Amino acid sequence: MRKSSLPLAASFYIDYHNFFEEILGEILTDILIIGGGIIGLSLAIELKLRGAQVTILSSESHQAAATAAAGMLAPQAENIPPSPMLDLCLQSRALYPEWIGKLETITGLTTGYWPCGILSPVYEQPEVTYNKQLTLNSQWLDKDAIHQHQPGLSNEIIGGWWYPNDAQVDNRALFQTLQIAAKKLKIDISQERVEEIIRSGTKVLGVKTSSGELQANHYILATGAWSNQLLPVPVYPKKGQMLSVCPPPETPPIIQQLQMVLFGDESYIVPRKDGQIIIGATSENVNFTPGNTPWGIQALLSRAIRLYPELQHYLIQEFWWGFRPATPDELPILGYSAWDNLTLATGHYRNGILLAPVTAIMIADWIEQHKSDPLLSHFHYSRFADSGAPHH
Known part of the structure; x- marks a missing residue:
């Protein structure tokens, strides 16, 4: 139908709509984020705060890396x-401090961010007792010093490194805070499973979901360990089993004995401010095999008790597992992709929570301004020769 045959009001609406689409298209960017985990939510919030229109598609997996x-x-x-x-x-x-402050201000919630420092005890004397990261704040503690620094360590511990600038955040509280922040910012979160990313040449045309097809101006893949199910990127799951313990009820109501994270060779022990203690984590190449195993839990407990013997008297609270998004070089895949309107933010492996704020800022800068931080070039998908993607 020719435009002149339309009623005047309809014709005016089309001209008006097309005009504002052209004028405002660059400002009100229509962005679809595939994945509603820590990375996807962080990106959505950053982009929304910059004025973008953002939709998140999330299958709401309870086995994601955030857990x-x-x-x-x-x-x-x-x-x-x-x-x-x-x-x-x-x-x-x-x-982190500023990022957490912003999220807590938006939501009124707390994330358990705690700059408690991290202690790395060792059982054997290292060949050299100096910090390889010479420019960073750290301290080598000998046997007497480390046992004074953290009472209750195993007698097998002969020393260790103290990293006062390392910290922790309650990952579950952070995840909840990000979800609430997204809702308060009126970010559209759709609990739909993406079945296919529809591509033609070097363009993404849309996504096929469990309830139909959706289109956007720009797409971000942030599906973690499941990324390879949608695009030929070298990301695969590494299962991690974990558990939590707490002091027995008859324990005197004293200040939590463990006041810092203990990061051992094969295990870590993370005390929360509420007295709960997290013990983790295995690293297993078992694809998406779910569940906790006797081997996994026994390994975690034996290593943790060896490091901090008092734990053998604590009460077990919970077991769980999840899947980290690993890559062949254990580094994330960030930045533009082989498809002009699709950006990658996946493969964070063990560091997704740590890297959430910098990922959000760098990817938002790239999408909003085509400003590429020099660091991004080191994490580009093209470092993997067989990416299976079309080339420009």
Whole structure:
């Protein structure tokens, strides 16, 4: 039908609508985020606060990486060598206080952010007792010093590193805070499973969901361990089993004995302010096999008790598991993709919670301004030769 044959009001509406679409299209960006975990929510909130129109599609998996975590913000305790990855992690750790403050102001909730420091005890004398990350704040503690610093450690502990700038956040509280913040900001969260990303050449045309097809100006893939089910990216699940314990009820109401995270060689112990203690985590290549296993729980308990013997008297509260999004080099996949209107934010492996604020800011900068932080180039998908994606 020709435009001239339309009623005057309808013709005016079309002209008016098209005009404002052209004028405001760059300001009110229509962005669809596939994935409603820590990364997807963080991105949605950052983009919304910048004025974008954002929709999240989430299948609401209870086995996501957000659950297989203890919320450690531990770039130093993880002993990440000097590298772009360390730079990215340190930058994100530095963003945390302000980022958490913003989320807590929006929601009125608390996230359990606690700059408690992290202690890395060792059973054997290292070959050299100096910090490889020489420019960072850390301290080597000998046997006497470390047992004075944290009473209750195993007598097998002969020393360790103290990282006062490492911290923790309650991952479940953070996840809930992000969900509430998204709702308060009126971000559309649709509990739909994405079945297919519809592509043609170097463009994404839309997504097929359990209830139909959806289109957007721009798409972000943030589906964690499930990313490879939608696009040929080298992300695969690494299962992590965890558990929590608490002091027995007859324990005197004294200040929590454990006042810092203990990061051992094969386990970590994370005390919360409410007295709960998180013990983690296994790292298993078992695809998406669900559930806790006797081997996994026994391994966690034996390693944790060896590190901090008092735990053998504590009460077990809960077991759980989840799937971390691993990549072949254990580094995230961030930035633009082989499809012009699709950005990648996946593969964070063990550091998704730590990297949430820096991922949100860098990806938002890229989508909003085409401003690419120099660090992003180190995490581009093209470092994997066989990405299966079309080339420009």
